[in-house]
Amino acid sequence: xxxxxxxxxxxxxxxxxxxxxxxxxxxxxxxxxxxxxxxxxxxxxxxxxxxxxxxxxxxxxxxxxxxxxxxxxxxxxxxxxxxxxxxxxxxxxxxxxxxxxxxxxxxxxxxxxxxxxxxxxxxxxxxxxxxxxxxxxxxxxxxxxxxxxxxxxxxxxxxxxxxxxxxxxxxxxxxxxxxxxxxxxxxxxxxxxxxxxxxxxxxxxxxxxxxxxxxxxxxxxxxxxxxxxxxxxxxxxxxxxxxxxxxxxxxxxxxxxxxxxxxxxxxxxxxxxxxxxxxxxxxxxxxxxxxxxxxxxxxxxxxxxxxxxxxxxxxxxxxxxxxxxxxxxxxxxxxxxxxxxxxxxxxxxxxxxxxxxxxxxxxxxxxxxxxxxxxxxxxxxxxxxxxxxxxxxxxxxxxxxxxxxxxxxxxxxxxxxxxxxxxxxxxxxxxxxxxxxxxxxxxxxxxxxxxxxxxxxxxxxxxxxxxxxxxxxxxxxxxxxxxxxxxxxxxxxxxxxxxxxxxxxxxxxxxxxxxxxxxxxxxxxxxxxxxxxxxxxxxxxxxxxxxxxxxxxxxxxxxxxxxxxxxxxxxxxxxxxxxxxxxxxxxxxxxxxxxxxxxxxxxxxxxxxxxxxxxxxxxxxxxxxxxxxxxxxxxxxxxxxxxxxxxxxxxxxxxxxxxxxxxxxxxxxxxxxxxxxxxxxxxxxxxxxxxxxxxxxxxxxxxxxxxxxxxxxxxxxxxxxxxxxxxxxxxxxxxxxxxxxxxxxxxxxxxxxxxxxxxxxxxxxxxxxxxxxxxxxxxxxxxxxxxxxxxxxxxxxxxxxxxxxxxxxxxxxxxxxxxxxxxxxxxxxxxxxxxxxxxxxxxxxxxxxxxxxxxxxxxxxxxxxxxxxxxxxxxxxxxxxxxxxxxxxxxxxxxxxxxxxxxxxxxxxxxxxxxxxxxxxxxxxxxxxxxxxxxxxxxxxxxxxxxxxxxxxxxxxxxxx
Numbered sequence: 001x002x003x004x005x006x007x008x009x010x011x012x013x014x015x016x017x018x019x020x021x022x023x024x025x026x027x028x029x030x031x032x033x034x035x036x037x038x039x040x041x042x043x044x045x046x047x048x049x050x051x052x053x054x055x056x057x058x059x060x061x062x063x064x065x066x067x068x069x070x071x072x073x074x075x076x077x078x079x080x081x082x083x084x085x086x087x088x089x090x091x092x093x094x095x096x097x098x099x100x101x102x103x104x105x106x107x108x109x110x111x112x113x114x115x116x117x118x119x120x121x122x123x124x125x126x127x128x129x130x131x132x133x134x135x136x137x138x139x140x141x142x143x144x145x146x147x148x149x150x151x152x153x154x155x156x157x158x159x160x161x162x163x164x165x166x167x168x169x170x171x172x173x174x175x176x177x178x179x180x181x182x183x184x185x186x187x188x189x190x191x192x193x194x195x196x197x198x199x200x201x202x203x204x205x206x207x208x209x210x211x212x213x214x215x216x217x218x219x220x221x222x223x224x225x226x227x228x229x230x231x232x233x234x235x236x237x238x239x240x241x242x243x244x245x246x247x248x249x250x251x252x253x254x255x256x257x258x259x260x261x262x263x264x265x266x267x268x269x270x271x272x273x274x275x276x277x278x279x280x281x282x283x284x285x286x287x288x289x290x291x292x293x294x295x296x297x298x299x300x301x302x303x304x305x306x307x308x309x310x311x312x313x314x315x316x317x318x319x320x321x322x323x324x325x326x327x328x329x330x331x332x333x334x335x336x337x338x339x340x341x342x343x344x345x346x347x348x349x350x351x352x353x354x355x356x357x358x359x360x361x362x363x364x365x366x367x368x369x370x371x372x373x374x375x376x377x378x379x380x381x382x383x384x385x386x387x388x389x390x391x392x393x394x395x396x397x398x399x400x401x402x403x404x405x406x407x408x409x410x411x412x413x414x415x416x417x418x419x420x421x422x423x424x425x426x427x428x429x430x431x432x433x434x435x436x437x438x439x440x441x442x443x444x445x446x447x448x449x450x451x452x453x454x455x456x457x458x459x460x461x462x463x464x465x466x467x468x469x470x471x472x473x474x475x476x477x478x479x480x481x482x483x484x485x486x487x488x489x490x491x492x493x494x495x496x497x498x499x500x501x502x503x504x505x506x507x508x509x510x511x512x513x514x515x516x517x518x519x520x521x522x523x524x525x526x527x528x529x530x531x532x533x534x535x536x537x538x539x540x541x542x543x544x545x546x547x548x549x550x551x552x553x554x555x556x557x558x559x560x561x562x563x564x565x566x567x568x569x570x571x572x573x574x575x576x577x578x579x580x581x582x583x584x585x586x587x588x589x590x591x592x593x594x595x596x597x598x599x600x601x602x603x604x605x606x607x608x609x610x611x612x613x614x615x616x617x618x619x620x621x622x623x624x625x626x627x628x629x630x631x632x633x634x635x636x637x638x639x640x641x642x643x644x645x646x647x648x649x650x651x652x653x654x655x656x657x658x659x660x661x662x663x664x665x666x667x668x669x670x671x672x673x674x675x676x677x678x679x680x681x682x683x684x685x686x687x688x689x690x691x692x693x694x695x696x697x698x699x700x701x702x703x704x705x706x707x708x709x710x711x712x713x714x715x716x717x718x719x720x721x722x723x724x725x726x727x728x729x730x731x732x733x734x735x736x737x738x739x740x741x742x743x744x745x746x747x748x749x750x751x752x753x754x755x756x757x758x759x760x761x762x763x764x765x766x767x768x769x770x771x772x773x774x775x776x777x778x779x780x781x782x783x784x785x786x787x788x789x790x791x792x793x794x795x796x797x798x799x800x801x802x803x804x805x806x807x808x809x810x811x812x813x814x815x816x817x818x819x820x821x822x823x824x825x826x827x828x829x830x831x832x833x834x835x836x837x838x839x840x841x842x843x844x845x846x847x848x849x850x851x852x853x854x855x856x857x858x859x860x861x862x863x864x865x866x867x868x869x870x871x872x873x874x875x876x877x878x879x880x881x882x883x884x885x886x887x888x889x890x891x892x893x894x895x896x897x898x899x900x901x902x903x904x905x906x907x908x909x910x911x912x913x914x915x916x917x918x919x920x921x922x923x924x925x926x927x928x929x930x931x932x933x934x935x936x937x938x939x940x941x942x943x944x945x946x947x948x949x950x951x952x953x954x955x956x957x958x959x960x961x
Contacts, residue, residue, distance in 0.1 A: 009042045010034060010055075014222035016285040017342050019390060021449070030449040030458055033388065033395045036194055036217050058098045059196045059217045062091050062531075062539075090611055090708050093541050093602025093618040095200035095719055095774070097121035101193060102781045102790065106837045106849045108898035108916045110954070111141075111296065112232075112273055113185040114192050118143045118214060119833055119853065121197040122774035122796040123721065130183075131239055131269060131300075131949045140181045142174040145199045145212035146723045147770035147800035147826070149807075150174045152624050152698065154209035157187060157216050158352065159443065160384050160401045163208045165521070166437040166470055167407055168627040175209065175624075177405040177437065178380035184358045186380070188294040188334040190228065190277045191354075193219045200704045200721050201618030204527035204543030204600050205445065205462055210624035210700035210725055218352065220340045221288035225280030232914065232956030235270040240950040243924045260305075262325050267301035273956070282339075291337040298330040302365030306424035309486065313502040317419075322369040322426060331359045346391050353383040361412060367424040371416055374429045377408040393450030403439040410434075411479065417669050418481045421502070428669075430481045430509075434473035435629070441466040455534035464525040470628050471518050477511040477642050480674060482667060503650040504662040510674055511686070513640035517632055521551035529600070537611070541602035547623055548594060553631045553691055555592055559584045560638060563688045566756055574759060575737035576816065583690040583761055590693045596623040617705040624698045626729045631762075634689040642686035643678055644757065687758040689731070696764055700725040706774075713782060719774045728766020730805055730817045734759040737816055765804035765817035772798035781837055789838035800827040806861065823873030824859050830889075831855045845902040850895065854883065857891025860931045867932075876931040876941070883923075893923040894948060914956040922951040 006023040010031050023029040036059045042052040057063055089098075099117045109116040110129040119126045123145050130139040142150035153175040155162045164177040174180050195216035198206075206213055241249075249257070249264050257264045272295070279290035304326065308319045338352040358378035364370050382403040389396045411429040418427030445462035487497040488506035500506050529543035564584055571577045581589075602618035647662045648655035655661050665673050677683050706719030735758060774796050781790030801824050804817040837849040857878035863870035878891040897920045902912045927947030930939040 007044045009044070010039045011042070013038050013040055013054075015220060015288060015340065015342070016223055017348065018345075022392075030456065032447045032449060032458055032460075033390070033397060035220070058089070058100070059194050059215060062089055090606070090614040090710070090715075091539050091604045093201055093539075093604050093616045093704075094198050094203070095122075095704055095706070095721060096196055096198040096202075097776070097794075098196050099194060100780065102837065103835070104189065104192060104194065106847065106898070106900070107835055107851055108849060108896040108918065109851075110896075110916070110918050110952075111185065111271075112189045112275075112294065113141055114187060114189040114195065114216070115141060115143050115185075115214070118197045118212075119851075120792060120794060120835060121145075121199055121212070122719075122776055122794040122833075123199050123772055123798065123831075124197060124212060125828075125831070128948050131952065139183055140174065140179065141183055141185070142176065142179050143212070143214075146721075146772070146798075147768035147802065148211040148700070148723070148725055150179075151627065152209060152211035152700075152725070153213060154206070155186065155214045155216070156206065157354075157382075158218055158350070158384060158386065159215075159397075159399060159445075160382065160403070160441070161208060162186065162380075162382075162403070163625075164405070164437070165468060165625065165628055166405070166472075167435050167629045173627065175211075177403065178356060178358075178378055178407075180407060181376075182358060182378050183330065183360070184296060184332040184356075184378065185294070185334060186356070187216070187354065188275070188292050188336050190230075190275050190294060191218050191290075191292040191336040191338075193217050200702050200723070201600065201602050201620055202622075203541065204529045204545040204598065205460065207464065207525050207527075207545065207547055208623075208625055210622045210698055211723075218336065218338060219277070219279065219290050219292070220338060220350075221279030221281065221290040223281050223284055223288070225278070226961060227276070227278035228958065228960045229276045230274070230956060230958040232273045232916070232954050233271070234952060234954040236266050236268055238953040238955075239266065239269065240922055240952065241266060242946045242950045244945060262303055263305060267303050267325050268327070269298075269300050271296070271298045273297075286342050288340045289338070290340075292335070294334040296330070296332040296334075300328040300330065301325045302328050304365060304367075304369055306367055306369065306426075308421070308423055309502070311486065311502045317426075319424065319426075322371070322424075324370075326364065326370045328361050328364070328373075329359070330361075331357075333357045347387065347389045349388075350384070350386045352386075354381065356380040363429060369424065369426040371413045371427055372418070372425050372429050373412040374409045375412050377406070377410075379404070379406045393448055395447040395449075397443075397445045397447075399441075399443045401439070401441040401443070403437075403441070405437040407435045408433065414479070415669055417667055418479055419484060419505075420481060421484050427481075428479050430477050430479045432473070432475040432478050434471075436469075436471040438469045438471075439466055440468075455532055457533075458531040459529075460531075461528045462526070464523070466523040468521040468523065469518070470521065471516075472629070472632060472636075473516050474629075474632070474636055474640070475511075475515040476640075477509055478515070479669060480508055480510040480671065483507040483509070498649050498652070500649045505647055505667070506649075507647065508645040508666065508674070509642065510645075510671070511640055511642040512671065512675070512678070515636060515640040517635060517639075519551055519554070519628070519632075521549060521628075523550075524548045537606040537609070539604050541600070541618070543600040543620075545596075545598040545600065547596040547598075548592070549625065549697075550592065552593075552625055552628070552697065553590065553695060554635065555590045556587050557585060557590060557634065557691070558587045559690075563638070563690075563756070566688065567759065574734045576732070576734045576761075578690065578734055578759065578761060582692050582694065585693055590691070590695075593696055596697065596699075597621075598623055612710040614708045615706075616708065617703070619703040620701070622700050622702060624700075626695075626697060630729065630731075631691055633687075634691050637687050637689050643674075643683040645674075645677055645683045686756070687760050688756045690759070690761040692762050692764070695729065695762060696727045698725065698727045698729070698766075714777060714779045716778075717774075717776045719776075721770070721772045721774060723768070723770040725766075725768040725770075727764040728768075728804065729762055729764060730766050731760050731762050732765075732816050734761055737819075763804075763817055767803045767822075769801040769822070770798060772796055783839075787839045787841055789836070791834070791836040791838075793834045794832070796831045797829060798827075798831075799829075800824065802826065806864075821873070823861070825861055825874050827859045827874060829856045843901075845904070847900045847902070848898070849900070850897045852896075853892070853894045854890045855892035856880065856889060860929060862931050862934060864932070870933060876929065878929060879926060879943070892925050892947070893921070894918075894925070895920045895923075909959065909961045912958040912960075914954075914958065916954040916956070917951065918954065919949060919951045923948075924950070 009020040021029045044050045126143045144150040151173045167180045199212040275294040277292035335355045341349040360376040364373040386399040416428040447460045451457045482505035527545040598621040600620035604616040607613040648659040704721045708717040778792045803822040832854040834852040840846040859874040860876045862872035862875040880888040925948045926943035928945035
């Protein structure tokens with residue numbers, strides 16, 4: 001029988017903060033917005049015996065807790081509430097995976113990047129953590145889901161969006177601020193309490209993602225002071241050699257190994273991961289503090305080995321002096337602090353701040369001299385002030401957030417002219433960049449649970465207002481770059497090779513002008529959602545969202561008259577004539593997009609009264625945004641043009657048309673002489689870029705249907721997920737084309753268009769298709785007697801296709817997006833991820849955990865769109881191997897293992913040691929396949945690198961109090 005008016009009180013056992021609710025006429029109650037943690041639930045009703053129980057609340061989860069109160073008054077005895085097994089969540093329409101504190105603390109991950117465990121969610125792929133020994137390979141750390149790239153995701157920390165609006169593209173981008181081409185961690189893992197990966201049908205309260213999102217909650221201090229310190233270490237001696245290194249070693253004579261020892265040993269490498277966290281009361285039950293620090297300190301050594309051609313002109317350059325092994329340091333510091341204040345029985349205040357500083361010396365090694373290195377800087381700082389007020393059926397959460405993201409790349413050895421040879425590169429790095437994104441954001445969410453017409457409702461409405469400033473210094477090709485060869489094409493105005501014999505450069509590339517740009521943007525968002533339960537078995541999720549941006553693109557841009565005149569004059573010669581109505585603007589034709597209305601629907605229905613079997617599904621529209629960086633070139637290509645100068649061979653008497661005679665005074669970083677070439681009109685200008693006036697933000701339509709079943713301690717689900725994405729922004733050449741027979745060009749090279757050597761225009765041509773069958777089985781960690789264990793398994797079998805682009809997030813699909821038809825590039829059919837944690841019987845504090853990841857490999861193109869006679873989109877499949885099953889199924893195999901030993905508790909402190917063995921079975925996951933020319937039998941289909949590191953050991957220790 002329903003007990004109307006029963007009081008349900010939830011007490012956070014860590015902080016002592018309480019929340020309460022009153023049951024309605026049906027006996028139902030709702031406690032919205034509880035921070036994740038362990039709670040003591042107490043139910044009271046006059047005339048009935050009270051009842052209490054512990055409940056573990058997870059982030060974003062709906063927990064069902066029913067009480068059956070007996071008649072009569074019974075005094076409650078004091079109890080000790082401890083962390084319990086997470087309550088099984090069945091009543092959600094989302095496809096979501098919760099990563100628990102136990103998994104964060106116990107599962108093996110190489111670099112403590114909290115994004116790594118997002119791979120536990122079906123359909124999510126996380127980029128590898130690479131040691132990068134002896135190579136110029138930065139391996140950006142990001143994640144993606146479905147058929148979309150890492151630019152379409154978002155991460156929320158305590159409700160604050162970490163969306164990267166500014167930089168990305170060309171395969172290294174990320175939707176997370178600070179992860180664009182970074183090998184670092186976005187946030188200290190020891191400050192993360194838990195997080196939730198939602199790959200489909202997330203609610204209307206989440207914005208700026210057309211793919212998956214991660215929503216994380218940070219740790220808070222409690223009423224007892226606790227702390228933790230850890231360290232882990234790895235170096236070259238703990239890393240195995242991969243198959244290509246061993247083949248290189250075995251193919252050499254001992255004499256050659258003795259003469260060139262650096263080429264036959266792994267370069268020096270070491271990594272220290274260190275951290276500290278502490279939390280506790282400043283004023284018991286009122287004011288609590290938590291703080292954490294993590295450091296990622298790496299020393300790598302890249303080997304440079306330049307083997308020049310034997311030409312007389314090259315003898316004057318001391319190439320041997322550039323050879324050797326040189327240190328490539330990486331430093332990352334992460335700091336987080338949080339104050340939690342219980343302002344009263346109905347309100348709380350949180351103030352938190354995070355600082356991330358990253359420094360990386362890279363971009364050298366192999367045939368690139370140390371002179372070519374860059375100093376890569378990455379800084380992400382944000383602070384949040386949040387106020388929560390709850391009274392009766394009302395909950396209001398208001399927050400103010402400030403974020404600053406700065407990414408820099410600066411030449412490490414400036415002032416040296418860059419010289420590029422077929423066999424190597426010396427001199428300063430050519431480009432300096434400085435991007436800054438600043439965000440001031442306000443968010444307010446209001447929840448009401450007092451409406452009961454037609455059932456129980458949890459109604460939530462909210463608004464977001466963000467003010468952003470983008471500061472850009474895009475100094476690409478700021479340092480002159482000179483290109484050398486023995487033979488070089490006599491472009492721009494003839495076909496065939498001329499003999500240079502390395503006596504002088506055949507081409508100079510250099511940019512000059514104003515590379516600076518500042519813009520301001522306002523982002524508005526509003527949503528309303530209702531979680532409606534007509535009865536105890538059915539929940540319907542209804543939501544709608546609207547987003548708007550004032551300056552995602554430069555809407556006030558005015559097409560320069562010179563660009564207008566040039567295109568009108570030469571439009572008939574272009575392979576793809578420009579629609580001047582779409583691409584010319586006087587500052588009024590480019591329209592802001594007001595149509596980002598996003599309907600989101602979902603349901604869950606319990607097929608039995610015990611809520612053990614649940615049918616669920618959803619349908620929604622999700623809008624994202626395009627990187628600001630990829631739209632600013634229409635301005636910067638004109639204010640900061642790139643020049644190309646073609647030189648005649650030193651021995652030639654008369655330069656050809658479009659060439660100038662070489663003068664040794666040009667080979668300098670003093671650009672006075674180079675400016676004379678430009679002002680005399682002898683240099684080819686750069687490009688004219690055009691953005692469509694009706695450009696739309698990217699969006700996706702997602703739908704899913706599935707069933708969940710509780711089987712004892714296990715939860716099993718089977719789901720179909722479908723996604724179609726649209727409006728991906730891509731750039732095309734107007735003066736270059738290809739078809740099924742031969743490429744067609746118009747006017748490439750030189751400056752036929754009044755100084756513009758290329759005309760480039762944007763289209764919303766990129767589409768993707770994703771259909772997947774997903775199986776997930778989970779057994780949360782639970783102790784039975786003295787032994788506890790937990791495990792999980794996810795299987796994703798999918799079909800992925802792209803059109804208008806070759807690879808996800810490569811916004812430059814030159815030459816023509818419409819010719820890149822729907823094809824299965826990046827189509828990995830199956831991926832399996834298993835994880836487990838178990839206490840070792842009779843191990844006296846030993847715990848064994850692991851991760852297994854298996855994949856069938858992504859399909860690749862044969863040849864490429866620039867070789868259309870041989871191009872077979874998605875026509876190449878990597879080699880497969882057997883593992884766990886006798887059939888050759890897997891192109892990717894990885895097993896990570898961890899042993900942890902906790903020593904007996906002494907005076908309230910514990911000490912633990914860990915041994916992590918990554919790629920424990922030393923699988924050689926092959927990559928760099930030659931999928932070019934099938935007629936080349938000696939190379940086609942062969943791998944030339946590994947896509948993941950070989951076996952490596954990491955040792956660590958941890959102290960807690």
